[in-house]
Amino acid sequence: MAANLKLAALCLLLLVVSSLPLIVHAECECEQAGEEEHDKAGALKLKIIAIFCILVASAAGCGIPSLGRKFPALSPDTDLFFAVKAFAAGVILATSFVHILPEAFERLGSPCLVDGPWQKFPFAGFVAMLAAIATLVVDTIATGYFQRAHAKKVSAAAGYLEASGADHTQGGHFHGVSAAIASSSFAGESDDGEQLIRHRVISQVLELGIVVHSVIIGMSLGASEDATTIKPLVAALTFHQFFEGIGLGGCIVQAQFRLKSVLMMAFFFSLTMPLGIVIGIVISSTYDENSPSALIVEGLLTAAAAGILNYMALVDLLAEDFMNPRVQNNGRLQVIINISLLAGTALMSMLAVWA
Template sequence: MASTTSQALTLILLLLLSFCSSSLVSAQSEASECERGHTGECHNKPEALRLKLIAIPTILVASMIGIGLPLFSRSVPALRPDRNLFVLVKAFASGVILATGYMHVLPDAFDDLTSPCLPENPWGKFPFTTFIAMLAALFTLMIDSSMLTFFNRTKKSGSADVAVVDYESPMQTVSVPAMHGHGHCGPVQFDKDDADAAKSALKRNRVVAQVLEMGIVVHSVVIGLSLGASQNPCTIRPLVAALCFHQLFEGMGLGGCILQAEYGAKMKSILAFFFATTTPFGIALGLALSNVYSDNSPTALIVVGVLNATSAGLLNYTALVDLLAADFMGAKLQGSIKLQFLAFAAVFLGAGGMSVMAIWA
C-alpha cells in the first residue's frame, strides 16, 4: 500500500507542477497594464540572478537539515519520540506550520485574489480566498474521516464498531472496544491485543503525513516561483534568509509526523525528497520563466491565489487538528501540567517567530 500511495503522491505533485507552469506561461499573452509589473530602484537583474543562484543550494540544505533531524532522531536518545524534548520540538514546529498557514500563505492568497488587476466580476463580489481555504479544510476532514471509516470496516475481525474519541478524558481513550486511541500524528494508546486497531491508526497517520506534505509542497512551489521570477535584490535578500528558517522549522514538523507514521526507508526518502526540492525547483522554474512570467497578469494571480488558498486550508487544518489538538489531548501532555505549559510556550514561540518573519517574507 505504501508503494501505491507514494506513486499516487508523486503523480499528483508532477501534475500540479505541470499545471502551474503551463498556466503561468500562458499569462504572457494577456495584455493589460497590470501585466507589465513594477520596476523600482532595486531592479537589478544581474544581482538578482546571483542571489537566486545562491538561494537554491542554501534553501535546499536548510530543507534537508530540517526534515532530516526528526528522521534521524532515533539515534539521539534525547530526541526520540517518547522523550519530552521531542514533544517540545514538535510543538515548536507545529506552531511554525500554523503560522505559515495564517501569516504567510493566507495573506498572499488574499493579495492575489483581491488584486485590482482581476475583473470586478466575480473576483470583487465574493470572498473566494476564505471560501477556497474553507473547502480545502473540509476536504482534508473528509479524507481523515473517510480513511478512518474505511480502515474500521475492513478490519479482519469484521467489527462494525466505529472509533470515537473522548476528548474530555485525560487519557484520550475511545468509548468503544473497536479502537483504543486516536491517530493524528500524535501519541496513540492501544490495548496490547488490539493489533488491528493499531494498524488502522498507523495507516491513518500515514494519510495525515501525506496531506501535510501536499499542503507544504504547494506553498513551496508557489513561493519558490515568486522568488525565482523576481528581479528585485532588495526583496530577494531578506526572503532567502526567511525561507531558510521557514524550511528548517517546517521540515522539523513534517519530519516528526513522518517519523510517527513509521514509514519504510523508501517512502521516507520520497517524502523528504519532495519537501527538500520543491522550493529550489520553484526558484529554478521562476528563473527559467523570468522573461515571460508576469506575476500581475490575471491568469497568474488566479492560479497562484487558488493554490495559496488551498494550501492555507490544508496547513491550518492539519496544524490545529492533526498536530496540536492530537498532542495536547494525548496522554503524555494530559498527564503532566508542567510539560503541557512548556509545550504551549514552544507553540507560541514557533508561531510568534514565524509571524515576525512575515515582515520580510
C-alpha cells in the same frame, strides 16, 4: 499507496505550473507606475543561493527527527520531541495565517481584476475553507479505509486462533488460556495498528499539502527580478522550510515507514521549493505577476494551500499531540508545548515584517 499519491500530486502540480506561462503570457495590462529597473544578475545570484540554502535546510529539518534512533533525547517518546513538534506546528500555522492567506486576499482583491466577481466576494477565504474541508474529507476517508482493512485482518487472525484453541480444548486447559491471552494481545495490536495507520495518513496528507504551497512560493521567488525583495525571502524561507521539515519529519518517524519510504518522502519534500524556484527562473521572461490571469491562478492556489495548512497544523499536528494522554496527564509538559507553540508562531509571524 504513498508513492502513487505523491507521483499523482507531483504530476498535477507540474501540469499547473507548466501551464502558468501560457496563461499569463502577453497580458501585462496592469503595471505599477514608475516600475523600477531591477538588477537581474544580482537577483539571479540570490535565487541560486536560495536554492541551495532551502534544499539543505529542508533536508536537515526533515532528517533531524530520524536521529531519535541514535539520540534517545530526540525519540518520539520524549518531552523534547513534543516541544519541537509543537514549535514546528506553530511555524506552519503562522505561515498559513500570516504569510499565505493575506497574500491570497491581496492577489484576488487586486485592482487589476476589474472584470468578473473578484471584487464582489471574498474568494480567498471561501477557497481556503473549501480546501480545509476537502483535506478533512481525504483525511477521514483514507484513515477509515485503512483502519477497516486492518481490523478485518486482525479479526480474521483472532478468529482463526480461537477456532484453533477450541479444537484443542480436549487436550487440556492450557490451550484455552493461551488462546485467551493471544486474543487479548491481538486486541492490543489492533489499537496500535490503528494508531500507526493514523500517523501514516497524517504524514502523507501533510506532505501533499506542503508540496502545494512550496511549489507556488518557490515559483514566485524564482520569477521575481527584485533583489531587495528576494534577499529577506531567502532567510525567511530557509527558516520556514527547516522547521516545516521538522514537523513533517516528526510525523514520518511516528508513522514508522520503511527506510525507502522515509528517504523518498524526505527527498520529495526537500526538492519541491527549489524545483519551484527553478521553474520560476525559467518562466521569468514571460511571467507577469500583475496580469489578471496570474493574479487569479496564484490567488486561488495560495488560498487552497492556506486552507490545507490550517487544517493540518490545527487538527493533525496540534490537536493530535495536545490531546495525547501523555500530554494530558503531565502539567509540566502542557506548559512546555504551549510555550513552544507560541514561540513558533511568534517567530514566524515576525518574519512577515521583512518578507
